[in-house]
Amino acid sequence: MRPDDEAGLLAMVIDAVKTGRPMAIHAGGSKAGFGRPVVAPAMLDLSGLAGIIDYQPEELMLTLRPGTPLAEVEALLAARGQMLAFEPPGLAALCGADDGAGATIGGTVAAGMAGPRRIRAGGARDHLLGFSAISGRAERFKAGAKVVKNVTGYDLPKLIAGSFGTLALMTELTLKVLPAPEDIVTLVVPAPADTAVTAMTRLQIGPLEPTGLAWLPAALAGDLTEAAEGVLLIRFEGPDGALADRIARAGDAGIGAAGTRVLAAGATRPLWRRIAEVAGILNPQAGEAVWRLSVPPASGARVLAAALACDDARGFIDWGGGLVWVALPEGTGGDGGAGHLRQAVAAQGGGHATLLRGSDILRRRVAVFEPEPPVLARLSERVRAGFDPHGLFNPGRMRASDIGADISAANGGQP
Template sequence: MTGNLRLGFHAPDSSAELAHLVAEAADARTPIEVRGRGSKHGVGRPVQTGSVVSTERLADVTLYEPSELVLSALAGTSLAEVERLLAEHDQQLAFEPVDLGPALGGGEGQASIGGTFATNLSGSRRVLSGAARDHMLGVRGVNGRGEAFKAGGRVMKNVTGYDLGRALVGSWGTLAVMTEITMKVLPAPAETHTILCFGLTDTSAVEAMGLSLATPFEVSGTVHVQAPLTERFSDPDIAKGRGSVTAIRIENFASSARYRTAKLKQRLAAYAPSAELDTERSRRFWGEVKRLVMFRGSERPLWRISTVPSRAAKLVGTIARTLDVRAVYDWGGGLVWLETELTSDAGAIEIRRTLAEFGGHATLIRAEPASRASVDVFQPLEASLMSLSAKLKAAFDPAGILNPGRMYPGI
């Protein structure tokens, strides 16, 4: 037994060293907090470990082939740096990763690429282009035994063995430490147009968004922001208090974006689309949505709810009968960001009880550590799924040392 991992903060500068640290921890059964650049440290159930292993010094883009739509980066590489590099080649991460920084009271652009995939926090374009998990092609990582392994690869189609890389997306560092990620990238659209409707009720807005997504115009974002959250946007038309705003995004080459926007506006006539943002204003607006500026500077609990799109307005309406809430609907209603009043359980009981009726699940994104320790931050799973989750955890991390309890007690 070699187990004598020092307590404290470790930032290895090679994956071999990282594997060695994890192996030591496994031998000694010493739990470790797995961290990227720490920007989402305040999300999830608080992890109580004596040691932190961070990937922040594993930072480099190791492969970028624009004509193959593929990029590989070490896990600690700054997301902002990856996005900057892609932009130089008119490409992007099409899942539009959400930046939780401002909503968590931190800065913008602090996330790592590893943390981005480990949390699967996909943005507005998810309705057209898929989630972070859909852009994961391959991974190198270290399991809870301290063994380095790889899965997937760098090609777009691959059914050679199990898709372990994709399975690590959204596992919050509880299964393995990702050290290098290979991802699919896509061309950035030449033009972005946004249709705005003001003052719609949540119910009408969800209808309008659903209608937009059921057209052939490849709508790449639909968001409905309740007033007064609209005041946080920098665009004066949106901020100046015309009630809620519903925004529908079209992206493509110039003539197509113009054509589709005009056609879609006709179809949305019943919802009185009254304004349009050009490319520059559109990008600023959707950039602010991606950075969740609507929730900046508040300490009220913030939930991220995934539900059946067509039932979203009714879901929120039902919760609003007992809790004071403010909502932003994304993904045509399939994703609801819900800010609730400060109560001892952050509204967990009411939200989860309502979800049981409507379908879907809720994650507590922002709350005081005391709340996060006492309520279920991630949606409790039914017993059989929880039991399978425990078996999967043991298949990767039999000693249970990687981010123990971050998602679920005992996992």
């Protein structure tokens, strides 16, 4: 089913309510491999709900339909010297999407995705001002507003971002945009992981305002360095004069070492795009799982070290130590490494281990998202039931309890 407008979508949801027919939600297809496999008798393709509704550059506000390709949005903003500040990645290559799959703005927000600039600008949920949607009750509703300052009512934009289409189907969304930086550079500093994470912490609480902080081991750094221990990457954005000053002050603060290099904009932009998209750094192969570990920033190096204790594992650190990416064989531990990685995260202050890439079999067998404590799981289920009481939207995408008998049977009777 492929509606071309909100009225057509509403008619399809009304029919689904009457027939009790669940639907797998699809748009660009870039993240079809992210989350548990959805088995449903119908596929709802939202790519027809595309196009810009209202763009006011002077007000830093953009209203558009959810099926609008992310690449189209970024090109529109770039032409006016603006950007989506949360630097959303497409992740098609990482999630094993089919050739030709492309991220849409609705799917990006629904997955709550953000790139390296999240440490300074926040995530997708912080830039979603408002939206219109249709619930699983076949009811139209709106939340938020087309203004930056809005404090009326429940903050549903924060709830819908990261819900993976399991609560409601957006038909329109309004995003805050920001001016693009005039210039951009990257400091490349040879350093082992633990030293790099300590430096990242100092930088984040200091006055230099980096917009990207990552660490790559030498095996994944390519020609960035010849150092055996790896490299700390520090991105600065702003006017030319300010960047030169920040580079000098970083050196004065002890952030630097012999062999430190400065990458200009031409090399910096593709480097951080590769970091955001992950696949360009980890180069995942068939038969490998890729995990995203969200941890306290000070724990990043220790969590990565524990993850690399697995055979043939490799990984890197982003978000100033708060995000660890790990690729390893799906056969690790009999569960794609889930048990080992979640134990490592718990031992270093807690956090979340999320499976971003894996076979359908693996994504049925393990919890793709971090398992919730029982009390929180019951609360989440009540929220979901409030929006979609019939379980029509993406059943089973986020947790096994949503999956119907057909999935259970396909998995040998296991949840």
